Amino acid sequence: MELRPLRASDFDRVLELERLLFGRGAWTYGMLAEELAGLGRWYVVATDAGEPGTGKTAAGPEPVVGYAGLWFDGDVTQVMTIGVDPAYQRRGVGRTLLQALVDRSRQLGAEAVLLEVRVDNDPALTLYERFGFERLGVRKRYYQPENKDAYTMRLDLRAEEITDSDEDVSGDGGASEHGGVSGGGADGEGAAVDDGAAEGAAGTKGDAA
Numbered sequence: 001m002e003l004r005p006l007r008a009s010d011f012d013r014v015l016e017l018e019r020l021l022f023g024r025g026a027w028t029y030g031m032l033a034e035e036l037a038g039l040g041r042w043y044v045v046a047t048d049a050g051e052p053g054t055g056k057t058a059a060g061p062e063p064v065v066g067y068a069g070l071w072f073d074g075d076v077t078q079v080m081t082i083g084v085d086p087a088y089q090r091r092g093v094g095r096t097l098l099q100a101l102v103d104r105s106r107q108l109g110a111e112a113v114l115l116e117v118r119v120d121n122d123p124a125l126t127l128y129e130r131f132g133f134e135r136l137g138v139r140k141r142y143y144q145p146e147n148k149d150a151y152t153m154r155l156d157l158r159a160e161e162i163t164d165s166d167e168d169v170s171g172d173g174g175a176s177e178h179g180g181v182s183g184g185g186a187d188g189e190g191a192a193v194d195d196g197a198a199e200g201a202a203g204t205k206g207d208a209a
């Protein structure tokens with residue numbers, strides 16, 4: 001599996017996954033295009049590199065199997081969406097995508113990473129809690145038309161930095177239990193991020209279909 005910036009040529013596949021994963025809450029083409037054009041956005045996709053040396057998979061060459069994105073407003077980042085093809089779930093793709101968002105947030109100098117997640121979305125809740133996200137509160141009926149509540153969650157990167165340096169001093173290298181981005185990662189590959197601007201967001205994703 002490899003990560004790279006989301007490109008316009010990925011739109012159809014990402015929209016297909018959106019419908020599969022989020023049902024009635026899926027972003028439309030217009031919403032996705034508007035979201036990606038927003039200031040401070042950074043989106044990556046995970047691709048299945050297939051058999052070594054061939055790049056071929058049962059689903060065609062290097063298909064997009066997951067995607068994720070954030071919005072940086074100059075202070076904090078917000079996880080806008082994260083999704084993994086059901087056929088590829090429970091293989092570490094979501095963890096790798098989330099780690100990329102957290103790494104990027106740290107590079108941007110964000111104080112924290114925020115997100116919303118549907119209160120009954122156990123897979124996502126488990127993933128976030130394993131990363132150290134803490135529940136801040138509940139937004140009643142955040143998801144419409146499903147009328148479902150959302151937890152707001154926060155990962156404090158300043159506190160994390162202190163922990164990291166403590167670990168370095170103690171000599172264990174500071175590696176988190178979730179590991180880093182594998183396969184070359186999305187860093188420095190040219191995904192545009194305009195710092196400091198806050199715009200209307202399309203609304204974050206927290207519910208599975």
Ligand SMILES: CC(C)(COP(=O)(O)OP(=O)(O)OC[C@H]1O[C@@H](n2cnc3c(N)ncnc32)[C@H](O)[C@@H]1OP(=O)(O)O)[C@@H](O)C(=O)NCCC(=O)NCCS
Nearest residue numbers: 083084089090091092093094095123124126127205206208
């Ligand atoms: C949430 C989601 C992105 C996780 O992706 P994934 O690739 O399956 O996750 P990973 O394989 O990297 O799992 C990482 C950890 O998350 C937790 N986790 C993931 N799926 C889980 C599940 N179904 N049940 C319980 N824990 C789960 C586990 O702790 C897992 O580690 P483990 O496999 O070592 O036990 C995926 O389930 C998804 O796309 N869901 C639908 C869309 C969605 O709800 N997105 C979140 C919006 S807020």
